[in-house]
Amino acid sequence: HCAVSPSSLMSAGWNRRTWLSAGGFTLIHSRARSRAPSHETAGKLMRSGEDKKAVVWIEGNIASGKTTCLEYFSKTSNLEVLTEPVSKWRNVRGHNPLALMYQDPERWGITLQTYVQLTMLDRHMSPMSAPVRMMERSIFSAKYIFVENLFRSGKMPEVDYAVLTEWFDWITTNISIPVDLIVYLQTSPQTCHERLMQRCREEEKVIPLEYLESTHQLYEDWLIKRSSFFLPAPVLVIPADQDLPNMLDRYEENRDKILTANNL
Ligand SMILES: Nc1ncnc2c1ncn2[C@@H]1O[C@H](COP(=O)(O)OP(=O)(O)O)[C@@H](O)[C@H]1O
Numbered sequence: 001h002c003a004v005s006p007s008s009l010m011s012a013g014w015n016r017r018t019w020l021s022a023g024g025f026t027l028i029h030s031r032a033r034s035r036a037p038s039h040e041t042a043g044k045l046m047r048s049g050e051d052k053k054a055v056v057w058i059e060g061n062i063a064s065g066k067t068t069c070l071e072y073f074s075k076t077s078n079l080e081v082l083t084e085p086v087s088k089w090r091n092v093r094g095h096n097p098l099a100l101m102y103q104d105p106e107r108w109g110i111t112l113q114t115y116v117q118l119t120m121l122d123r124h125m126s127p128m129s130a131p132v133r134m135m136e137r138s139i140f141s142a143k144y145i146f147v148e149n150l151f152r153s154g155k156m157p158e159v160d161y162a163v164l165t166e167w168f169d170w171i172t173t174n175i176s177i178p179v180d181l182i183v184y185l186q187t188s189p190q191t192c193h194e195r196l197m198q199r200c201r202e203e204e205k206v207i208p209l210e211y212l213e214s215t216h217q218l219y220e221d222w223l224i225k226r227s228s229f230f231l232p233a234p235v236l237v238i239p240a241d242q243d244l245p246n247m248l249d250r251y252e253e254n255r256d257k258i259l260t261a262n263n264l
């Protein structure tokens with residue numbers, strides 16, 4: 001195993017631009033076709049050659065049906081599906097930060113959310129293998145919904161919130177995280193609570209309805225009222241309290257909009 005550091009490459013005649021390009025990344029100066037105005041992307045790090053592909057985020061409360069939706073679309077050709085890295089949150093080198101967070105949020109909220117932020121960034125930066133990417137949640141909802149919920153409910157110390165916010169702001173200022181469309185599976189907290197109980201994930205058995213009501217409100221403020229945080233793309237709302245056959249009809253109705261998200 002041979003470690004090559006950026007500084008040794010630089011002294012061998014490489015500059016920052018060639019080093020980044022070799023790793024599949026470039027620094028953006030301006031973009032021919034960009035999702036965001038060029039002042040929002042200029043100077044940011046982004047993966048090369050992926051600005052013509054479409055990126056769709058599937059957002060929604062816990063147990064709203066995101067994974068089920070992704071599973072349905074995964075049979076579509078020319079589309080890749082990225083599920084949330086929950087298995088990593090349940091097992092990092094033998095530790096379970098998701099379970100720890102639910103047991104003692106004041107102590108372990110920062111641990112889980114730091115790891116969620118890292119693993120989400122890793123998902124966003126992974127090379128695209130198809131013209132359309134459908135991804136479960138985002139680094140944005142991790143911050144705007146879950147970190148915010150911990151902090152506002154008094155379960156995250158202000159210093160932990162400040163450190164996570166500094167990290168988040170650095171990442172979103174310096175790295176381009178493309179998105180063309182946000183699909184919001186809009187459910188009632190009651191529906192999520194029923195589905196969560198039915199799914200029966202061990203760590204989540206302690207989640208009360210009130211927790212889902214808070215995260216629901218944060219989602220509504222972000223994606224419907226647009227009153228809380230930066231919204232990086234248009235939002236397609238799909239009412240998702242319906243049974244599965246009805247949901248599949250809703251997905252078919254919206255298939256074209258979703259698959260051509262970068263032409264909206
Ligand atoms: N439309 C639906 N009607 C009834 N149950 C559903 C529906 N969609 C998903 N489920 C079930 O609800 C639970 C949570 O769904 P899941 O897709 O895992 O949600 P998420 O990924 O948003 O947490 C699962 O047991 C799933 O089978």
Ligand SMILES: Cc1cn([C@H]2C[C@H](O)[C@@H](COP(=O)(O)O)O2)c(=O)[nH]c1=O
Pocket residue numbers: 061062063064066084086098101112113116137141142143146147204
């Ligand atoms: C993004 C994010 C998630 N979580 C928790 C919430 C749930 O218990 C799981 C994700 O499950 P879902 O069924 O896919 O909604 O992870 C969290 O605590 N913090 C986060 O940032």
